[in-house]
Amino acid sequence: MNASMVDRNSRGAIKFLFLSDTHFGVHYAVKPRNKLRFEYGKRFFSNVERIFHHLIEEDNVDFILHGGDFFNRSKPPPDIVKKSTDLLLWAAKRVPIYLIPGNHERGKLPFGLVKFYDNIHVFSNPSSFIFEKDEIKIKICGFPYIRHNARKKIKSVIKSAWKNEITNLPGRSHYNILLMHQLIQGSRVEHYTFNRGHNVIQSKDIPPLFHMVATGHVHRYQILYGNYPKMISSHKHRRIKQDIVAGRWTFYSVKGENPFYYTNPILCYSGSSERVSLMERNEDKGYLLGTLTTTPMKKKYNLNLDLKFNTIPSVEMKYVKWDLKLQPLNDLITEVRKIIDELNQKSTDPSLSGVISIRIEDTSILESNSISQLVEYAKKNSVLLSIRPISYQRNRERKR
Numbered sequence: 001m002n003a004s005m006v007d008r009n010s011r012g013a014i015k016f017l018f019l020s021d022t023h024f025g026v027h028y029a030v031k032p033r034n035k036l037r038f039e040y041g042k043r044f045f046s047n048v049e050r051i052f053h054h055l056i057e058e059d060n061v062d063f064i065l066h067g068g069d070f071f072n073r074s075k076p077p078p079d080i081v082k083k084s085t086d087l088l089l090w091a092a093k094r095v096p097i098y099l100i101p102g103n104h105e106r107g108k109l110p111f112g113l114v115k116f117y118d119n120i121h122v123f124s125n126p127s128s129f130i131f132e133k134d135e136i137k138i139k140i141c142g143f144p145y146i147r148h149n150a151r152k153k154i155k156s157v158i159k160s161a162w163k164n165e166i167t168n169l170p171g172r173s174h175y176n177i178l179l180m181h182q183l184i185q186g187s188r189v190e191h192y193t194f195n196r197g198h199n200v201i202q203s204k205d206i207p208p209l210f211h212m213v214a215t216g217h218v219h220r221y222q223i224l225y226g227n228y229p230k231m232i233s234s235h236k237h238r239r240i241k242q243d244i245v246a247g248r249w250t251f252y253s254v255k256g257e258n259p260f261y262y263t264n265p266i267l268c269y270s271g272s273s274e275r276v277s278l279m280e281r282n283e284d285k286g287y288l289l290g291t292l293t294t295t296p297m298k299k300k301y302n303l304n305l306d307l308k309f310n311t312i313p314s315v316e317m318k319y320v321k322w323d324l325k326l327q328p329l330n331d332l333i334t335e336v337r338k339i340i341d342e343l344n345q346k347s348t349d350p351s352l353s354g355v356i357s358i359r360i361e362d363t364s365i366l367e368s369n370s371i372s373q374l375v376e377y378a379k380k381n382s383v384l385l386s387i388r389p390i391s392y393q394r395n396r397e398r399k400r
């Protein structure tokens with residue numbers, strides 16, 4: 001098939017960006033005490049800035065989905081709100097943005113300014129909006145983070161989101177997206193898969209009205225295929241073909257039925273746009289670019305969804321766990337110096353080469369001369385170094 005055939009046969013493509021967990025404000029202080037930590041905090045803004053500019057000016061996306069945890073805290077300082085919303089407004093001047101409050105915002109976003117902006121749609125309640133282009137209607141359903149018992153509540157929340165349509169456009173939607181900030185059974189982080197638990201949603205509870213579920217919360221990029229066979233026709237109205245390697249899903253017309261109903265949704269996590277915690281040190285960071293095209297059949301048309309994960313450079317992170325009873329301090333110093341040199345050589349950003357987290361059992365060594373020299377060496381090489389007792393990590397994990 002050549003290019004002109006594609007043009008003739010398909011209506012205009014609809015492109016969208018899905019990103020999530022931007023955590024604006026993390027490591028960012030208005031009066032920074034640690035310059036390198038501040039540089040790390042700045043990356044959260046510059047990454048999203050880069051994504052927005054690229055996607056709006058070069059890729060011509062039609063709309064943006066944000067899966068929650070826009071801010072890192074529920075009450076961010078005014079400077080951070082300003083810096084983040086400026087970015088949002090820049091994008092919203094060009095394309096509509098749909099976003100949901102995540103757990104870090106406690107279900108609400110401090111958006112005094114942008115609330116009334118036409119192009120910014122915040123799901124403060126379970127609700128839905130319609131996006132339309134070239135006669136193709138996309139219904140975007142969303143709801144704020146469900147804090148407790150999401151597993152039980154999910155069905156009724158989705159139902160009310162579906163019914164509470166804010167943009168009232170006549171006719172049915174052709175394509176339906178569910179935007180949320182939740183754990184789905186089978187989603188993974190390093191060394192852990194979410195399965196049971198009162199806050200873990202089962203995919204069977206997401207109605208087959210949706211083609212795609214775009215969700216935040218898990219910081220690792222992943223697409224859950226839901227164990228679909230290559231062609232699904234278990235339900236008489238349910239037909240979908242997937243090509244995982246190409247990242248293409250085709251929803252087929254079924255005779256006598258609206259082709260765009262009754263399909264199994266594709267479940268997607270875009271992941272965070274920068275490494276937020278040490279746990280994410282081996283994960284690629286980026287965003288999802290979705291493209292919707294239609295292929296005409298005799299009287300109907302099939303719908304193709306292409307999903308591409310694009311990585312963006314993120315902060316290099318190294319983790320060193322050290323037991324001083326078994327490993328001498330001098331070896332630790334040598335090891336960490338080696339890592340500092342590596343990070344410095346690899347880095348393209350002179351203001352921050354990377355992050356090293358050292359966990360030790362015995363913190364009394366922190367007073368030693370060789371440690372303070374190491375700290376200086378790291379600083380000189382723009383490496384953010386933190387040395388903490390092992391229990392620190394345990395306590396943080398309990399808090400999450």
Ligand SMILES: [Mn+2]
Binds near residue numbers: 021069102104217218
């Ligand atoms: Mn998050």
